[in-house]
Amino acid sequence: MSYKITSYFGSVESFRERGHSGIDFQMNDGTEIHSIRDGIVHLADYGNQNAGKTIFVEWDDGKTAIYGHLSQFSVRDGQTVHAGDLLGYSGHSGNVFSSSGGNGAHLHFGLKENGHFIDPSPYIEQIQHMNDHATQIATTKFSLMDMFQSHMNIFNDFLHNTSVHLINFITSTDYSPLVQLLKNVVELFFINI
Numbered sequence: 001m002s003y004k005i006t007s008y009f010g011s012v013e014s015f016r017e018r019g020h021s022g023i024d025f026q027m028n029d030g031t032e033i034h035s036i037r038d039g040i041v042h043l044a045d046y047g048n049q050n051a052g053k054t055i056f057v058e059w060d061d062g063k064t065a066i067y068g069h070l071s072q073f074s075v076r077d078g079q080t081v082h083a084g085d086l087l088g089y090s091g092h093s094g095n096v097f098s099s100s101g102g103n104g105a106h107l108h109f110g111l112k113e114n115g116h117f118i119d120p121s122p123y124i125e126q127i128q129h130m131n132d133h134a135t136q137i138a139t140t141k142f143s144l145m146d147m148f149q150s151h152m153n154i155f156n157d158f159l160h161n162t163s164v165h166l167i168n169f170i171t172s173t174d175y176s177p178l179v180q181l182l183k184n185v186v187e188l189f190f191i192n193i
Contacts, residue, residue, distance in 0.1 A: 002128050003027055006106060009119045021117040022066060022110030025127060027090040029105045033067055035081045036126040043077045045093075051108050052094025055087050063118075068108035069094050084130075 003025035012019050039057040046052055051068025055075065058064050071091025075081060096104035109127050111120035 003107070005124070009117075009121060022068070022108050023120055023124065023127075025107045025109065027105055027107050029071055029089075029091050031090040031107075032131055033070060033087045033090055033107060034130040035065075035083055035085045035087050036123060036130055037065065038082045039065070039080070041075045041077060041079045041081055041087070043073055043075070048094060050094050051110075052096075053088070053091065054094075057081060057087070062113060064112045065120075065123075066108070066110035066112065068110065069096060069104075069106060071105075 005023060006026050007020050007024040009020060009023055033055075035057055037057070037059050039059045042056040042058065044054045044056065046054065051066070053070040053073060054066060054068040055070065055073065056064050056066055067087055069091055070088040070093060073088045074086045075088065081087065090105055090107050092105045096106070107127070109120055109123070111118050111123065
């Protein structure tokens with residue numbers, strides 16, 4: 001999956017007072033947002049200001065990833081997440097501006113180190129492909145289900161063929177002496193009591 005970048009780090013636009021503190025990726029409302037690295041989650045809801053519903057993920061190397069303008073959180077404050085874990089869903093919370101006439105739904109991805117915003121451009125590819133892992137998991141589950149169904153079909157055919165052969169065997173064999181013996185044994189034990 002690839003998302004159109006509508007604003008880069010440091011961009012100066014007419015609606016900004018200073019250079020942009022992150023990168024904006026255009027997304028439909030409700031697009032899954034996945035963590036691109038392991039870390040500890042911190043949540044913030046700035047209402048209709050700033051980046052609205054925002055998730056901060058503190059990485060082991062001291063950097064903090066910022067996922068802003070979400071519509072919904074799927075994690076708790078203080079939760080440990082791993083790369084690929086669902087964080088929430090894209091939206092247009094906070095202060096958004098739409099140059100395309102839509103509702104302005106997008107992901108603001110920022111990065112801080114030592115309390116200062118730094119250019120998150122080295123992570124563009126990871127954001128662009130953050131949902132590929134989810135698609136791959138869904139495809140893998142689908143493939144596993146296909147494989148299971150295929151094996152069940154083979155097993156079902158085996159059982160059907162076995163039962164047909166068993167019925168043919170039973171009907172083609174003369175069991176009358178065996179049946180007579182069984183009848184005599186039953187009479188001996190149960191009738192003569």
